[in-house]
Amino acid sequence: MCLAVPARIIELTGDDAVADAIGNHIQIKTTLVPQAKLGDIVLIHAGFAIAVVDEEEAQKTWQLLADLDNFSKTDKRVSG
Amino acid sequence: MLDRINIAYSQIDKAHKLLGRRINVMEVCGTHTVSVFRAGLREAFPKGLKLLSGPGCPVCVTDQGYIDVVLSLAERDDCLIATYGDMIRVPGRKGSLERKADRGNIKIILSAQDALNLAKQNPGKKVLFVAVGFETTAPATAIVVNEAMQQGIKNLFIFSNHKLVVPAMQALLLDKNNKIDAFLCPGHVSVIIGSDAYKPVVEQFKKPCVVAGFEPMQIIEALAEICRQIVDGKPQACSLYSAVVTGAGNKTAQKIIEETFDAVDGYWRGLGQINKSTLKLKEKFSSLDAEKHFKVEFIPQEDITGCRCGQVLCGLIDPPECGLFAKSCTPDTPVGPCMVSSEGACAAWFKYARRKRQK
Numbered sequence: 001m002c003l004a005v006p007a008r009i010i011e012l013t014g015d016d017a018v019a020d021a022i023g024n025h026i027q028i029k030t031t032l033v034p035q036a037k038l039g040d041i042v043l044i045h046a047g048f049a050i051a052v053v054d055e056e057e058a059q060k061t062w063q064l065l066a067d068l069d070n071f072s073k074t075d076k077r078v079s080g
Numbered sequence: 081m082l083d084r085i086n087i088a089y090s091q092i093d094k095a096h097k098l099l100g101r102r103i104n105v106m107e108v109c110g111t112h113t114v115s116v117f118r119a120g121l122r123e124a125f126p127k128g129l130k131l132l133s134g135p136g137c138p139v140c141v142t143d144q145g146y147i148d149v150v151l152s153l154a155e156r157d158d159c160l161i162a163t164y165g166d167m168i169r170v171p172g173r174k175g176s177l178e179r180k181a182d183r184g185n186i187k188i189i190l191s192a193q194d195a196l197n198l199a200k201q202n203p204g205k206k207v208l209f210v211a212v213g214f215e216t217t218a219p220a221t222a223i224v225v226n227e228a229m230q231q232g233i234k235n236l237f238i239f240s241n242h243k244l245v246v247p248a249m250q251a252l253l254l255d256k257n258n259k260i261d262a263f264l265c266p267g268h269v270s271v272i273i274g275s276d277a278y279k280p281v282v283e284q285f286k287k288p289c290v291v292a293g294f295e296p297m298q299i300i301e302a303l304a305e306i307c308r309q310i311v312d313g314k315p316q317a318c319s320l321y322s323a324v325v326t327g328a329g330n331k332t333a334q335k336i337i338e339e340t341f342d343a344v345d346g347y348w349r350g351l352g353q354i355n356k357s358t359l360k361l362k363e364k365f366s367s368l369d370a371e372k373h374f375k376v377e378f379i380p381q382e383d384i385t386g387c388r389c390g391q392v393l394c395g396l397i398d399p400p401e402c403g404l405f406a407k408s409c410t411p412d413t414p415v416g417p418c419m420v421s422s423e424g425a426c427a428a429w430f431k432y433a434r435r436k437r438q439k
Contacts, residue, residue: 004216004268029193031223032333043271043324046164046213047191048220050330051271057323060295 004045005065006058012038019044022062084297088304089126095307096128104130104259105306106252106395108245109266110137110423111294117432119296129303132259132395133425135248136266138213139166140393140417140424141348144384146241147172149376153208154180160202161186162195163210164217169420171384192220196228199236208370211240215272218242218359219333222340225365237370240360244343245269246277247357251348252394253285260395262288262306264299267321272337274329278317291319340365349417350390389416392425399429406430 007021007028015031019042026044030036033049041058042049095103107113113133116122122131135141151172154161161177165188168177177186185205189195195209211221221238228236245266252258265278270291278289288309292302302320309315319325337359346358361369371378387409388402399405399418409415411427418424 004271027193028191029220029223032219032330032336034332043268045216045268046220047193048223050216050219050268050333051324053324064295 004043004050006041006053006061007044008041008058009036009038009049012036017049019049022065081297085300088300091304091311092126092129092307095310096126098311099261102128102130103261103307103310104132104395105262105264105303106132106134106260107264108134108136108249109264109269110140110421110425110428111268112136112264112266112292112299113425113428114423115294115296116299117428119299121296121299122433125303129307131264133392133428134252134263134395135348135351135393136214136245137418137421137423137425138217138243139170139421140389141243141248141350142167142170142212142241142417143347143349144172145347145379146239147176148174149378150177150208150210150239151175151180153370153374153376154183154186156206157185158204158206159185160198160205160207161210162189162198162207163187164189164212166421166423167210167212169414170417171414171420192217192224196224196233196236199228199233203235205235206373207236208374209236209238211238211242214243214245214266214269215333215337216268218337218341219272219330222336225340225361225368226336228368229365234367236368237373238361238365238368239370239376240341240358241346242341242359243346243348244357244359245273246281247343247354248348248351249278249281249289250284251351251354251357253281253287255394257396258394260287261310262290262315264302264306265289265291265317267291267293267325270319270321270325270329272330272333274327275317275319275325276327277329282315282317286315288315289317291321291325293321293324348393350393384415387416389418389426392418399426400433402426406434 007019009017010020011018019028030049043051199207275291288306290302292298341359343356391397414420418426
């Protein structure tokens with residue numbers, strides 16, 4: 001449950017933002033990271049950005065999520 | 081990468097030889113449990129190291145009495161229940177939210193903000209927000225509580241059962257039967273509380289507390305760091321997840337938690353009552369407090385007969401040692417909470433560790 005996902009802020013008005021997480025656009029709040037700017041990558045947990053992260057860190061997590069996705073597809077094939 | 085693994089493993093071997101026994105590291109976070117299994121690390125670790133799954137899944141540590149209260153409120157026609165999806169299948173004494181979902185008043189939300197929106201969209205209903213989760217999730221609840229207060233929302237009620245990680249770690253170490261030599265500390269809880277938050281654990285119990293992210297290599301190196309600290313006799317609170325977790329954590333989030341909640345004694349499944357471990361709304365927000373509005377009596381319940389989730393959560397047994405595991409208790413028919421959540425230790429063991437044995 002305590003897993004946060006990195007996403008790039010593509011719209012920002014006050015603390016309301018739209019973020020792009022691997023192609024998914026999600027409505028988020030940046031209340032907890034007042035320093036976040038348009039274009040920044042933030043870690044999102046339950047609809048709230050909790051940290052600003054750098055590009056390299058975000059890439060690692062996106063890769064990990066892609067691996068997980070592939071793994072679960074393989075998993076289904078094996079058990080199904 | 082192989083070099084890094086070899087260096088890490090030799091560090092673990094060194095600590096094993098020095099202690100003359102196996103080193104037990106508790107991974108506090110459910111996401112670590114799953115990452116470790118998924119990467120096949122358990123099988124690949126040196127023999128001198130054992131990982132114990134800790135109480136790091138908020139669903140798993142939520143007391144059955146709390147779920148029973150939510151279930152009884154779900155029976156009211158004037159209530160809408162707003163809950164994170166993780167909670168929906170957890171069995172209480174009277175079924176689960178999933179089984180009540182056909183009444184149409186159970187709403188799965190992805191953000192605390194959705195609970196507030198639900199209240200605005202349904203002025204004729206009382207919206208109960210099932211507020212569970214650790215420090216990662218608590219700030220979101222706090223923001224929504226403050227917004228609802230400012231906007232004069234009268235039909236949103238927060239049933240807060242947010243938990244704090246550090247008091248649980250301390251409670252585990254106070255148990256004289258514990259086998260824990262060190263903690264692999266959660267990644268995203270630590271984004272909020274910072275790695276310095278574990279200093280009291282290190283100072284009081286002399287156990288290393290190392291924060292790691294979720295990449296397998298970083299988990300291996302965090303375990304090696306723990307072993308290095310054991311060999312040197314210098315336990316520390318530190319973070320290998322430095323790109324995201326700082327010593328101080330997210331001060332804005334900590335401030336809003338402090339301003340919104342009081343830490344009170346709270347009941348954890350398997351661990352019992354823990355001092356100042358549960359967040360309840362401060363008096364000034366009592367108009368939003370579900371416990372006050374619905375006058376609920378929150379009685380801790382005995383755990384389910386035969387279910388050993390409590391011992392699993394304390395790292396005392398591995399899931400297959402429970403008589404129900406993979407027999408009457410499976411992810412499709414969960415008896416205990418550790419089988420319900422995909423991050424629960426039993427569900428992770430069921431999914432990843434059974435396959436090996438079946439081969």
